[in-house]
Amino acid sequence: MIRIGIDVGGTNTDAVVMSDRSVLHSVKTATTEDVMSGVLAALQGVLEGSSIDRSEVDVVMIGTTHFTNAVVQRRDLAPTAAVRLGLPATASLVPMVDWPVDLRESIGNHAYLAHGGHEFDGREISALDPEELRRIAADIAAKGIRTVAVSSVFSPVNTEMEKRARDILQESLPDAHFTLSSEIGRIGLLERENAAIMNACLRDLSRKTVRAFREALAGAGLDAPFFLTQNDGTLMSAETAEAFPVLTFASGPTNSMRGAAFLSGIKDAIVIDVGGTTTDIGALVSGFPREASVAVEVGGVRTNFRMPDVFSIGLGGGSRVTIDPVRVGPQSVGYRLTQEAHVFGGEVLTATDVAVAAGRANIGDPERVRTVDAVLVQEALAVMVAMVERAVERMRLTPEPVPVIVVGGGSILVPDRVGDLNVIRPEHFAVANAVGAAIAQISGEVDRVFSLAEMPRDEAVARAKAEAIERAIQAGADQDSTQVVDVDDVPLAYLPGNATRIRVKAVGDLSVA
Amino acid sequence: MRRFDVDDLKDVAVGAAVLGTGGGGDPYIGKLMAMQAIRAHGPVEVIGVDELDDDAVVAPAAMMGAPTVMVEKLPNGTEIVTAFRSLEEYLGRPITAVLCGEAGGLNSTVPFIVAAELGLPLVDGDGMGRAFPELQMVTFTMHDVPATPMVMADDKGNSVLLHTIDNRWTERLARSATIEMGGAALIAFYAMDGRTAKRAVVRGTVSLAADIGRTIREARATRRDPIEAVQARVGAHKLFSAKILDVDRRTVGGFARGEALLEGVDDDAGRSFRIQFQNEFLVALEDDDVLVSTPDLITLLDADTGEAITTESLRFGFRVVALGIPSDPQWRSDEGLALVGPRYFGYDIDYRPVEDRVGT
Numbered sequence: 001m002i003r004i005g006i007d008v009g010g011t012n013t014d015a016v017v018m019s020d021r022s023v024l025h026s027v028k029t030a031t032t033e034d035v036m037s038g039v040l041a042a043l044q045g046v047l048e049g050s051s052i053d054r055s056e057v058d059v060v061m062i063g064t065t066h067f068t069n070a071v072v073q074r075r076d077l078a079p080t081a082a083v084r085l086g087l088p089a090t091a092s093l094v095p096m097v098d099w100p101v102d103l104r105e106s107i108g109n110h111a112y113l114a115h116g117g118h119e120f121d122g123r124e125i126s127a128l129d130p131e132e133l134r135r136i137a138a139d140i141a142a143k144g145i146r147t148v149a150v151s152s153v154f155s156p157v158n159t160e161m162e163k164r165a166r167d168i169l170q171e172s173l174p175d176a177h178f179t180l181s182s183e184i185g186r187i188g189l190l191e192r193e194n195a196a197i198m199n200a201c202l203r204d205l206s207r208k209t210v211r212a213f214r215e216a217l218a219g220a221g222l223d224a225p226f227f228l229t230q231n232d233g234t235l236m237s238a239e240t241a242e243a244f245p246v247l248t249f250a251s252g253p254t255n256s257m258r259g260a261a262f263l264s265g266i267k268d269a270i271v272i273d274v275g276g277t278t279t280d281i282g283a284l285v286s287g288f289p290r291e292a293s294v295a296v297e298v299g300g301v302r303t304n305f306r307m308p309d310v311f312s313i314g315l316g317g318g319s320r321v322t323i324d325p326v327r328v329g330p331q332s333v334g335y336r337l338t339q340e341a342h343v344f345g346g347e348v349l350t351a352t353d354v355a356v357a358a359g360r361a362n363i364g365d366p367e368r369v370r371t372v373d374a375v376l377v378q379e380a381l382a383v384m385v386a387m388v389e390r391a392v393e394r395m396r397l398t399p400e401p402v403p404v405i406v407v408g409g410g411s412i413l414v415p416d417r418v419g420d421l422n423v424i425r426p427e428h429f430a431v432a433n434a435v436g437a438a439i440a441q442i443s444g445e446v447d448r449v450f451s452l453a454e455m456p457r458d459e460a461v462a463r464a465k466a467e468a469i470e471r472a473i474q475a476g477a478d479q480d481s482t483q484v485v486d487v488d489d490v491p492l493a494y495l496p497g498n499a500t501r502i503r504v505k506a507v508g509d510l511s512v513a
Numbered sequence: 514m515r516r517f518d519v520d521d522l523k524d525v526a527v528g529a530a531v532l533g534t535g536g537g538g539d540p541y542i543g544k545l546m547a548m549q550a551i552r553a554h555g556p557v558e559v560i561g562v563d564e565l566d567d568d569a570v571v572a573p574a575a576m577m578g579a580p581t582v583m584v585e586k587l588p589n590g591t592e593i594v595t596a597f598r599s600l601e602e603y604l605g606r607p608i609t610a611v612l613c614g615e616a617g618g619l620n621s622t623v624p625f626i627v628a629a630e631l632g633l634p635l636v637d638g639d640g641m642g643r644a645f646p647e648l649q650m651v652t653f654t655m656h657d658v659p660a661t662p663m664v665m666a667d668d669k670g671n672s673v674l675l676h677t678i679d680n681r682w683t684e685r686l687a688r689s690a691t692i693e694m695g696g697a698a699l700i701a702f703y704a705m706d707g708r709t710a711k712r713a714v715v716r717g718t719v720s721l722a723a724d725i726g727r728t729i730r731e732a733r734a735t736r737r738d739p740i741e742a743v744q745a746r747v748g749a750h751k752l753f754s755a756k757i758l759d760v761d762r763r764t765v766g767g768f769a770r771g772e773a774l775l776e777g778v779d780d781d782a783g784r785s786f787r788i789q790f791q792n793e794f795l796v797a798l799e800d801d802d803v804l805v806s807t808p809d810l811i812t813l814l815d816a817d818t819g820e821a822i823t824t825e826s827l828r829f830g831f832r833v834v835a836l837g838i839p840s841d842p843q844w845r846s847d848e849g850l851a852l853v854g855p856r857y858f859g860y861d862i863d864y865r866p867v868e869d870r871v872g873t
Contacts, residue, residue: 086586086587087589088589088668088669088670089586089587089588089589089668089669089695090586090587090588090589090668091587091589091590092546092549092587092588092589092590093542093545093546093549093587093590097545097549098545117586119586119695119696120579120581120582120585120586120695120696121695121696123695125586125668125669125695126669153585153586153587154585154586187581187584187585188584188585189584189585189586189587190542190584190587390817390832393756393830393832394830394831394832395830396829396830
């Protein structure tokens with residue numbers, strides 16, 4: 001199978017062509033304002049470089065930080081209505097209450113509270129009120145809003161209220177897009193609702209962007225199907241990505257970790273991705289990034305997305321080195337490294353200069369760092385090693401030795417051993433993120449509270465597993481390769497009836513017909 | 514008297530997590546509600562307990578129930594005022610000041626909501642000086658203050674008035690009513706006069722929570738070690754620096770019970786530790802020797818940020834600094850230990866003060 005993987009980052013757009021498990025060719029191009037022309041250039045670059053015929057390409061996978069950046073920079077966001085079902089509960093804190101004011105204003109701050117929602121044990125808080133919803137729909141229509149987020153209390157346990165509310169609202173809003181919180185998040189009303197609202201406000205942009213990707217593919221003469229990668233390192237169809245753009249939010253670090261796993265052939269490891277300004281450290285478990293267990297903020301908004309657990313430190317190739325006491329970062333010369341670092345004739349002492357002066361790397365002109373004080377070099381190296389070691393220890397999964405895989409442009413900063421752990425530098429490490437996109441799989445997930453008074457735990461887990469596998473297959477996974485990769489059950493303390501929250505993830509290879 | 518404004522609540526929430534000793538619930542929802550109430554009604558006056566008239570009527574406000582429910586089914590917002598108003602009606606006298614029941618965790622912020630909305634002062638103190646899981650585990654119980662009359666109110670407008678023979682019965686009956694109310698309720702209870710409050714309250718704990726939060730914030734802003742700063746502020750004993758090796762959790766009798774294994778790092782390299790918890794951290798051990806036990810506070814702080822780590826977020830690989838903080842002297846009495854000592858929680862341990870066990 002011939003696949004193309006593309007990573008559209010804030011600075012670079014990378015592309016790789018892979019034949020089954022080998023990387024045939026890779027290119028790095030600049031990300032462009034319109035996204036489309038950068039992707040087109042990257043596609044044309046790898047196709048030419050690999051001399052693969054366009055008709056041979058089976059599938060294209062794209063990872064992008066475009067939607068995250070839109071929220072962070074507050075641009076291209078659509079006016080959005082947030083409808084929450086839960087009255088009389090939840091009125092104390094209205095939708096978007098904890099958002100940064102500028103972001104809330106940029107989507108119009110249209111929040112509605114309505115009756116509905118469930119208790120933890122499945123009882124209704126109050127009945128859905130169709131008349132109330134019709135009044136809300138009329139107001140939304142009068143304001144000309146065309147995208148709506150619906151949230152309901154305990155909807156991860158029972159999705160029915162959100163669906164019924166959508167159906168009622170849709171009668172009066174036939175052209176609107178709907179995002180249901182239960183389709184996106186887990187327990188934690190504000191975080192899940194935040195995710196749904198952010199998703200809703202990105203719907204216009206996601207339609208445009210997915211179209212741009214489609215056009216770039218057509219422009220490059222490709223008629224292969226294409227997919228986007230999501231936060232957990234698995235794929236979604238272009239249609240799903242268009243409906244759920246928030247699911248791409250953390251795909252950048254995820255792809256570099258998955259790429260690192262693939263390029264090194266190692267499934268359980270710590271991955272260090274060294275950039276110009278920061279280093280992201282994550283943990284791979286069975287070939288997938290470990291997910292964060294705490295709320296993750298995106299653009300200042302608290303969410304509970306399925307996000308990789310990434311620990312970032314202010315160390316990169318462009319980090320400034322200061323003395324008394326010796327410190328490395330967090331300030332960085334960033335993309336100006338090739339002008340400002342000593343080895344490139346500049347005046348700023350950077351982490352790259354230290355690595356070159358210590359003989360770790362041969363970049364720029366090593367003569368220019370010959371005069372740097374040897375004691376300072378040793379001290380700065382020790383600081384960098386300590387920073388990396390500390391971060392790696394934090395992300396380490398077991399006391400047993402695990403390998404450390406280093407990817408990214410600044411990987412010369414990492415020594416060959418981190419503490420007691422061996423460091424591996426795979427081939428093609430600079431384009432690990434595009435490789436990660438190319439090899440992404442399909443997943444299905446279940447996250448629900450089961451009452452163990454109603455069924456034994458084994459049966460609850462078995463049901464959740466079967467449902468996760470079914471969801472993966474429905475999402476496009478090949479039936480034979482789909483398997484459960486993660487089961488996690490958390491007994492809910494304080495509650496009677498042995499309520500237990502079970503999370504299951506199933507993953508399979510993309511089925512290519 | 515000290516005036517608490519919106520930004521002070523952020524510090525209270527951070528500090529309350531330190532006093533929460535791993536439990537007490539996430540203060541996030543309560544913080545948002547309190548900040549909103551202060552924006553609408555103005556800052557809250559926090560007064561010393563000695564500023565109360567002897568015949569003042571004070572009552573604590575709190576949220577009761579499962580933290581997992583509270584993050585999903587947010588309150589209506591009127592419950593706590595309903596509870597206060599009904600309690601006043603039953604007492605036949607207006608409540609003149611609000612008290613904090615539990616300064617650790619989410620209940621540090623709840624009293625600010627009612628104080629702001631009713632324009633009442635908040636007494637600087639609480640009934641625990643930390644977090645504990647049950648309603649009778651307050652210093653008020655030792656001073657023979659009955660928990661009832663107590664009013665619990667839910668999001669639908671229901672309220673329940675309890676009248677019980679002792680505070681453990683209040684816990685039992687209120688716990689089952691909370692479940693019927695959907696797993697969470699807001700409560701007003703332990704009404705007492707100013708004279709009693711001066712004896713029964715653990716003093717200064719609301720401003721302590723705020724000071725701990727501010728200490729952590731300022732230390733981080735000026736790149737000083739936040740943990741050393743906290744230690745100095747609360748007179749804590751550093752127990753050890755360690756890395757979490759393993760966490761074993763299970764649910765027994767409605768408690769999130771478990772044990773964390775830790776391996777010493779830095780100056781403590783080569784030593785091994787355990788922390789046992791039931792919602793809160795209750796016992797810290799080195800090998801089989803007890804370092805600290807309840808009612809003294811065991812707090813785990815993230816070695817980098819200085820922020821408190823809860824029992825739910827304990828995970829392999831976290832680097833932590835464990836602090837032992839002396840509990841309020843009232844808890845060290847025989848009656849105090851009978852309520853919240855290690856034996857109440859099923860540990861076969863004699864309580865010894867942290868300062869005797871680990872020195873200075």
